[in-house]
Amino acid sequence: MNHKVHKVDLCESCAQAKGVTDPSGFSLADLLLKASLNPEPDTVTGLRCEQCGFTPEEFKKTGRFGCPQCYETFTDIVSPMLDNMHKGTVHVGKVPERALLRKQLHDRLHNLETSLSEAIKSERYEDAAKFRDEIVQVREEAGLAPTPTS
């Protein structure tokens, strides 16, 4: 342009020298992570995820959590970080309906089984029969084989 010759060699160093790549764009997420974590360590010392044993220090080192439970354990750290990092704070996208339904049914089944054994223990046989029927129904809904009840 303007009758000048512009050389265009786009190896990494040239590209950076020419401002073709913008390092701040590459590491924006990391910067935000560090910025939001900096004031944290003192207040959270000793905190550890019960599920996987992860600590905030390990998170600071790797930028990754250890297990899904970490999001609950470290909610005080996670929440402000997500606020800075994302467009919103609440998920508005796709929901895994079938996986969630399966989980609900399993949780319900677990509760019914607990109730059933408690009812039997305290000789509340009418309740026990009711729970047993419900269990059969839930197992059917969940696509599981009916359990032998005796």
Add this chain to the structure above:
Amino acid sequence: MPLSIDNLISARAELTDNSSTKCPVVLMTRIRLARNLASHNFPGRAQAVERREVFAQCREAVMATKALKRGVSMAVNELEPLHRQVLVERHLISRELSNSSEGAGAIINKDQSVSVMINEEDHLRIQVLRNGLQLKRAWNAIDTLDTALEGTLDYAFSPRLGYITACPTNVGTGMRGSAMMHLPALVIAGQMEKVVRAVNQLGMVVRGLFGEGSDASGSMFQISNQTTLGESEVDIVKRLQNVLQSIVDHEMNARAKLLETNPAKLPDKIGRAYGVLKHGHIISSSEAMNLLSLVRLGVDLGYFPDELRTGIDRLFIEAQPGHISHRSGQKNLNSEQRDELRATHLREEFANFTTPGYASAVGEN
């Protein structure tokens, strides 16, 4: 296993055999979803036993889906380093996965438009590729596959935070949509810095051809969404589509302006690139990318027939170091040997190319 990979490489692929002419500035669209199993530690934290367990469970679920029923399944630690490199160069697995240990692997369909990585940063990284700018189609395909997987796998999901991922930058949709864009005129005109800044301000990221930290050889850039929480997948796709379209318009304007202000400059660059590709004897991979980029621009401007674009897009992949070594059948080539073999391959390919006619006018695509 090696036989499967060789078959895969020689098969017709979405990216190397179906180049899109509708929007030549965009080479490829890619969408990936990060997913994890609810009751397991993330791969970075899991011990070998748990990683193997997750691999087996995910593999079974993935192989049962329609999209990957006849796919090639591979465990990374059973792959030769050269095969891993070839898969990275074809964008089918990430560098991170290629360096992984036990319990990491991938399942890839025959035309290489769908690939699922297991035990990368997350338990599952589902990826769909499409040539050209096809974000909506890619989303529909990946949505169907993801729904099929959810039929058997219990995903880690929270109603408030969405899909739970190892890195908080991915929670919510776990979705990253990206397009590989060829932007030679914006680079020549020195406007890329401005574009990168504008794109960043819109919550998008610009990277090189091979993701984070890679360079922009061949004027190739990956543009993707940065945020994943607080916006639906469909809205992310829409927003990305608008940003990409506006970059395409800027690139086309820059091309027109370059031809207007200095009509001989672009044909000169393109003609020289064509000459080196047709007659060179030593060509590094970075040089090959830059030369191919200029000839691709030549196709867009009408100096070469449109059909050649597919061949050039294939050469972008075949000129990579792993592909050159794989083609030669020799494992331990040094870079000088590769540079000679690369030049030979390019000479052979370009011997069949039509001689350019420079009379054609501005790329009006």
